[in-house]
Amino acid sequence: MNKIKRYGVLLIALFCIQFTYSQWTKEKGKGYYKLSAWYLNTDQHYTGSGDIDPNATRSYFNLNFYGEYGISKKWNAIAYIPFFSRTTQNDILSGTTGQVLREGEAINSIGDIELGITYGILNKNSWALSSTLKLGIPTGNDSGGSDGSFQTGDGEFNQLIQLNLGKSFSISNLPVYSKLYLGFNNRTNNFSDEIKTGLEIGAQPWRDKLWLVAKFDVNQSLNNGSIDATNAQGNIFANNIEYVNLGGEIAYYINQKIGISFNYTSAISGRIVAANPSFSAGLFLDVK
Amino acid sequence: MNIKKRYWVFILPLIIASCIGEDIIADFIEPELRITNPITEIAISESYQFDIVYFNNIGQEENADIDWTSSNTSVATIDSNGLLMSITEGNTIITASTTIADQTIEESFPITVTTEPDNTQQPIVKSGTIATTSSYLLQGSFTLSELEDSNDLLLSFEDDYQADTALPGLYVYLTNNPSSIANAQSLGPVNIFNGQHQYVIPNTGINDFSHLLYWCEPFSVKVGDGTIED
Numbered sequence: 056m057n058k059i060k061r062y063g064v065l066l067i068a069l070f071c072i073q074f075t076y077s078q079w080t081k082e083k084g085k086g087y088y089k090l091s092a093w094y095l096n097t098d099q100h101y102t103g104s105g106d107i108d109p110n111a112t113r114s115y116f117n118l119n120f121y122g123e124y125g126i127s128k129k130w131n132a133i134a135y136i137p138f139f140s141r142t143t144q145n146d147i148l149s150g151t152t153g154q155v156l157r158e159g160e161a162i163n164s165i166g167d168i169e170l171g172i173t174y175g176i177l178n179k180n181s182w183a184l185s186s187t188l189k190l191g192i193p194t195g196n197d198s199g200g201s202d203g204s205f206q207t208g209d210g211e212f213n214q215l216i217q218l219n220l221g222k223s224f225s226i227s228n229l230p231v232y233s234k235l236y237l238g239f240n241n242r243t244n245n246f247s248d249e250i251k252t253g254l255e256i257g258a259q260p261w262r263d264k265l266w267l268v269a270k271f272d273v274n275q276s277l278n279n280g281s282i283d284a285t286n287a288q289g290n291i292f293a294n295n296i297e298y299v300n301l302g303g304e305i306a307y308y309i310n311q312k313i314g315i316s317f318n319y320t321s322a323i324s325g326r327i328v329a330a331n332p333s334f335s336a337g338l339f340l341d342v343k
Numbered sequence: 344m345n346i347k348k349r350y351w352v353f354i355l356p357l358i359i360a361s362c363i364g365e366d367i368i369a370d371f372i373e374p375e376l377r378i379t380n381p382i383t384e385i386a387i388s389e390s391y392q393f394d395i396v397y398f399n400n401i402g403q404e405e406n407a408d409i410d411w412t413s414s415n416t417s418v419a420t421i422d423s424n425g426l427l428m429s430i431t432e433g434n435t436i437i438t439a440s441t442t443i444a445d446q447t448i449e450e451s452f453p454i455t456v457t458t459e460p461d462n463t464q465q466p467i468v469k470s471g472t473i474a475t476t477s478s479y480l481l482q483g484s485f486t487l488s489e490l491e492d493s494n495d496l497l498l499s500f501e502d503d504y505q506a507d508t509a510l511p512g513l514y515v516y517l518t519n520n521p522s523s524i525a526n527a528q529s530l531g532p533v534n535i536f537n538g539q540h541q542y543v544i545p546n547t548g549i550n551d552f553s554h555l556l557y558w559c560e561p562f563s564v565k566v567g568d569g570t571i572e573d
Contacts, residue, residue, distance in 0.1 A: 098366070100562065103509025106478035111563030112366050145364045147563060149525070151371040151401050156525040157563065159363035204512065204561035295509070327509060 079183050079221065080175035081125030084342075088122040089316070091337035093137075097329035101298070101322065107330045112145040115333075117166055117207075123173075131173040133189065137166030140195060140207035162199035167208040168192040171215075181223045187238075189215040215240045215251065230259040247280030247295050266306040270320075274298050298325035306339070314339050366563075370401050370523040376409070376439050376450035379550040383453065384460040385419070385429045393425040395439050395450070402520030402553075407441040414438070418456050429456040466491055467549045473557065473569035479507035481557055481567035489549050496544040498530070498555075506536045512560035517544070517552035521568040524558050533557070 081087065098112040119137040126132055140163070147157040171189030178184075195208015217238030224231050233256045240249040253272035260267060276295040302320035309315065316339060321332035375398045385391055397407035411421040418433035427437065438451040466489035475481040483504025488497050506513060518527035528551075530542050557566040 102478040103507060104478055108478050108562075109564055110559070110561075112364060114364075143363050144563070145366040148365050148367045149401055149523070150367045150369045156368070156370075156523060159365075161363055202512070202560050327511070 080131045080173055080185055081123055083125045083127050086124040086342045089337045089339035091119050091335045093117050093335040095333035097331040099330045101325035101328050101330050103326055105326055114143045116141045129175040133171035135169040140164055140166035142205045160200050162205045164196040164207045165194055167195040183221040185219045187217040211244045213240055213242045232257050245280050245282040248277045250275045264308050268304040270302040272300040296327050298322045298328045312341055370520055372402050372520050374400050374448050376448050379548055384455045384457055386460045387429055389429050391427045398519050403526050410440050412438045432456055469571050471569040471572050473555055473567055475567040477566045479510045479566050481506050487571055494546045496547050498542040500540050502538055508536050510559055514558050514560050516556040518556045519553050521554040521556055
C-alpha cells in the first residue's frame with residue numbers, strides 16, 4: 056500500500072460533516088435523507104508544523120446521499136454515499152510568459168462509502184445517549200491522476216466507534232439541542248488511529264421552519280501509524296492529520312418533510328490539511 | 344420555482360466552480376548567457392570552440408544570435424561561432440553578447456594565452472547550500488562534481504542535511520529557474536531525510552543547471568532551493 060498516494064481524499068473526509076438537526080435516534084420506519092453537493096477549493100494548507108503554506112489550487116466536489124433510517128426504536132442505520140466525486144487541479148501558468156507550465160487535471164469517480172449503525176442507549180426526559188459504529192468502505196479511487204494524488208478514496212478500511220450525548224432544551228421558548236460526541240477511529244494500512252470529538256448546537260428560531268446549527272469538531276491523531284515519507288518511497292501520503300473545524304448550517308423546511316440546507320465548514324487550525332473552507336448545499340427529506 | 348429548480352440553482356454554481364482554473368506563478372529571472380565548457384588558459388596557436396547557451400527570462404534554453412569579441416585581438420581572436428584562435432602570449436577578455444527585446448545580455452571571461460597552459464583536466468566540483476523557502480524543514484550543504492571518464496555528475500549531501508518527513512511527495516530537481524520545475528531535470532523522489540546521501544545524475548553537464556530545487560509534487564509548490572556555486 057506504500058505505492059498508494061493519499062492526500063486529497065482525506066480533505067474530503069474531514070469536511071463532509073452531516074447535520075440531522077437533532078440528537079435522538081429515529082423511530083422505526085422514520086428517517087432523514089439528504090442529497091447534497093459539496094465543494095472545497097483549496098490553495099493553501101496547514102503544514103506539519105501548523106503553519107499555512109500555499110499550494111496549487113485543487114478543488115474537490117461530490118454529489119452525495121446521506122441517510123438515517125430507524126430500523127427499530129433503538130437501532131438506526133446510517134449511510135453516506137458520495138456517488139459522484141470529482142477532483143481537479145488548476146493549470147499552472149508562467150506569470151512571465153503566460154505559457155502553461157503544467158496542465159491541470161481532473162478525475163471523476165465514486166467516493167468512499169460510509170455505512171454505520173447507531174444504538175440508542177438512553178432516551179430519558181431531555182437527555183439522549185447513543186453509540187455509533189461507522190465503517191469507511193474504500194470504494195473510491197485511491198491513485199488517480201498522473202501522479203496518483205487525485206484520489207476520491209483512501210484505499211483504507213477504517214472503523215469509527217463513537218459515543219453521542221445530547222440534551223434538548225429551550226431558550227426564550229426557542230427549541231435548542233446540543234450534542235457532544237467522542238469517537239475512536241481505527242485505521243488500517245499503517246495509518247495512525249484517531250480520536251474524534253466535537254460539539255454541536257442547534258436552535259430553531261422559526262418553529263418548524265428554520266434550524267441554525269453550529270458545530271465544532273476536533274480530530275487528534277494518535278501518531279501510532281508507521282507510514283510516513285521515509286518509508287513511502289517518495290510517494291504521497293497524509294498520515295497524522297489533525298484539525299479543529301468550525302462549521303455552521305442553515306436548514307429551511309419548505310414543508311413538514313422537505314427542506315433545503317447550506318453548510319459552511321473551515322479548519323481554524325490543523326496539520327497536513329486544507330486551510331480553506333468547504334461549502335455544501337442539500338435537499339433533504341425528514342420523515343418524522 | 345419548484346423544488347427541482349431550486350435545487351439546481353444551488354448545485355449548478357458548485358459544479359461550475361469545480362472546473363479546471365488557472366494558477367499563475369511568479370517565475371521571472373534575469374536572462375543569462377552561460378558558457379557550458381569554459382577554459383581560462385590556452386596554448387599559443389591553438390583553437391577552442393566555446394559552447395554557449397542563452398537562458399530566457401523563465402530559465403528556458405532559447406536560440407539567440409551571439410556576438411563574440413576579444414578585447415586584445417593580437418593575443419587571441421574569436422569568430423562569430425565562438426571559435427577561439429590563440430596567437431601570442433598574453434591576456435584577453437572574451438565577451439559574448441546578445442540583444443533580445445532591446446535588452447543586451449553579456450558574458451565576459453578572461454583568457455590567458457601561454458606557452459605552458461595547465462592541461463590537467465581535473466573534474467570540476469561545485470558546491471552550495473539548500474535552504475527552505477516554506478514552513479517545512481529543509482537544510483544542508485552539498486557538492487556537485489563531475490565523475491571522471493563519464494558524462495555523469497555526482498550530487499553529494501553532507502551530514503548537516505535535513506528534510507521534513509511530514510511533507511507529502513517531496514522531489515528534487517536541477518533547474519535554471521528556482522521558482523519552477525518547467526524545463527527542470529528531475530532527480531526523483533526524496534527518500535533520504537537526514538544525513539549524507541548521493542545522487543548519480545547521468546549525461547548531465549556541470550554547467551547545465553544553476554540551482555537545486557525541492558518541490559512538493561501534489562501541492563505543486565516550491566519547498567526550498569540552493570544555488571550551485573562555482
